[in-house]
Amino acid sequence: MAPRRAACLLPLLVAVASAGLGGYFGTKSRYEEVNPHLAEDPLSLGPHAAAQLPAACAPLQLRAVLRHGTRYPTAGQIRRLAELHGRLRRAAAPSCPAAAALAAWPMWYEESLDGRLAPRGRRDMEHLARRLAARFPALFAARRRLALASSSKHRCLQSGAAFRRGLGPSLSLGADETEIEVNDALMRFFDHCDKFVAFVEDNDTAMYQVNAFKEGPEMRKVLEKVASALCLPASELNADLVQVAFLTCSYELAIKNVTSPWCSLFSEEDAKVLEYLNDLKQYWKRGYGYDINSRSSCILFQDIFQQLDKAVDESRSSKPISSPLIVQVGHAETLQPLLALMGFFKDAEPLQANNYIRQAHRKFRSGRIVPYAANLVFVLYHCDQAKTSKEEYQVQMLLNEKLMLFHHSNETISTYTDLKSYYKDILQNCHFEEEYVVNKHFG
Numbered sequence: 001m002a003p004r005r006a007a008c009l010l011p012l013l014v015a016v017a018s019a020g021l022g023g024y025f026g027t028k029s030r031y032e033e034v035n036p037h038l039a040e041d042p043l044s045l046g047p048h049a050a051a052q053l054p055a056a057c058a059p060l061q062l063r064a065v066l067r068h069g070t071r072y073p074t075a076g077q078i079r080r081l082a083e084l085h086g087r088l089r090r091a092a093a094p095s096c097p098a099a100a101a102l103a104a105w106p107m108w109y110e111e112s113l114d115g116r117l118a119p120r121g122r123r124d125m126e127h128l129a130r131r132l133a134a135r136f137p138a139l140f141a142a143r144r145r146l147a148l149a150s151s152s153k154h155r156c157l158q159s160g161a162a163f164r165r166g167l168g169p170s171l172s173l174g175a176d177e178t179e180i181e182v183n184d185a186l187m188r189f190f191d192h193c194d195k196f197v198a199f200v201e202d203n204d205t206a207m208y209q210v211n212a213f214k215e216g217p218e219m220r221k222v223l224e225k226v227a228s229a230l231c232l233p234a235s236e237l238n239a240d241l242v243q244v245a246f247l248t249c250s251y252e253l254a255i256k257n258v259t260s261p262w263c264s265l266f267s268e269e270d271a272k273v274l275e276y277l278n279d280l281k282q283y284w285k286r287g288y289g290y291d292i293n294s295r296s297s298c299i300l301f302q303d304i305f306q307q308l309d310k311a312v313d314e315s316r317s318s319k320p321i322s323s324p325l326i327v328q329v330g331h332a333e334t335l336q337p338l339l340a341l342m343g344f345f346k347d348a349e350p351l352q353a354n355n356y357i358r359q360a361h362r363k364f365r366s367g368r369i370v371p372y373a374a375n376l377v378f379v380l381y382h383c384d385q386a387k388t389s390k391e392e393y394q395v396q397m398l399l400n401e402k403l404m405l406f407h408h409s410n411e412t413i414s415t416y417t418d419l420k421s422y423y424k425d426i427l428q429n430c431h432f433e434e435e436y437v438v439n440k441h442f443g
Helices: 002-018 075-091 097-104 119-135 154-166 194-201 208-214 217-229 239-256 261-265 268-285 291-295 298-316 332-341 416-422 424-429 432-436
Strands: 057-067 146-150 325-330 375-383 393-399
Touching: 057 119, 057 298, 057 332, 075 097, 075 239, 097 261, 119 154, 119 239, 146 154, 154 325, 194 268, 194 291, 208 217, 208 268, 217 239, 217 268, 239 261, 239 268, 291 332, 298 332, 298 375, 298 393, 298 416, 298 424, 325 332, 332 375, 393 416, 416 424
Parallel strands: 057 325, 146 325
Antiparallel strands: 057 375, 375 393
């Protein structure tokens, strides 16, 4: 009777143990963590209605940069999970309940899944498309041209196809993925930036702060607690294996909407430490840690404004807008540097291995910025009754369907002229040769 009662209690204990962890999964976070209303109604526009525009303003162009939807773990993550799970299966004793429960957990991830889009990810994209169409019905009306581009990664191509399906027959261009333009130069600019690859991606010392935090007191405490729960010597675990266990909790929640027994290893305080580890990596590899991280996105930033410029020119010439809808699907690594280039979510103090406590209320929380299905949307408006020519064209920006405050005005709408003026340096002085190419004398 006692073992049976314990077995019945296990799901309840797991649920209690994992309560509140969902907000700390960093880039592996569900989109619902930033828009909780979608958990009840995935088509709800929520409380974030568009800001009141001046009279007689009509949207001319929408430019959206999306992160792919919920995906499976990569092959590398699956291998590490298999290693940890195998170790538990070999060593787990009945007297160690947590280890026994995890040893009995069915390891269903296979390396062939390797970062592919999950069914949940397709729904993420279909629902996002329907919400954007409901928010901007004039732009998504029948017979409006949709320019759809993607990175070459399968999860992004499938996300683009799912987004298009979500719009229904009026805008659908067919189900064939080949109709989506592959544009790695814009969606995976980080692969094409030699400076970034040399100074950050392939530089063993670039992640010094991340590695220092892995060996620091906060992570040591989490590691020892997990080792104790699993009845393993702490020497048999490292920060990477602990992180794999934590991320398995996140994958099970995002992909299957279940609370995994892996979650029972972590408290909310543990989750905050592991979130900081994830954020440190994002900060030093994709955010403000090094200038080249954000400068590598210049090519995408400039392309956004070139298309906005083109729409303004066409409108002034009374021509139809050739590209009213431009949707591009990339990665967290596409969006994070772009937002850093624009100066968003910048803390007064850099994220470092030794200031975890001081960063408790940091702006730079990757799970709030680039969860699965994250989206940055620029909307250009033409205002017929503008008092001045400067006010005739105005812009809004939405991140994850919430209006953003512009730095230069602290408002959610800006004249296009003022926005271009604020980012004049980046638009004029961010050149491929200077930003991307490593000096031949380097190294």
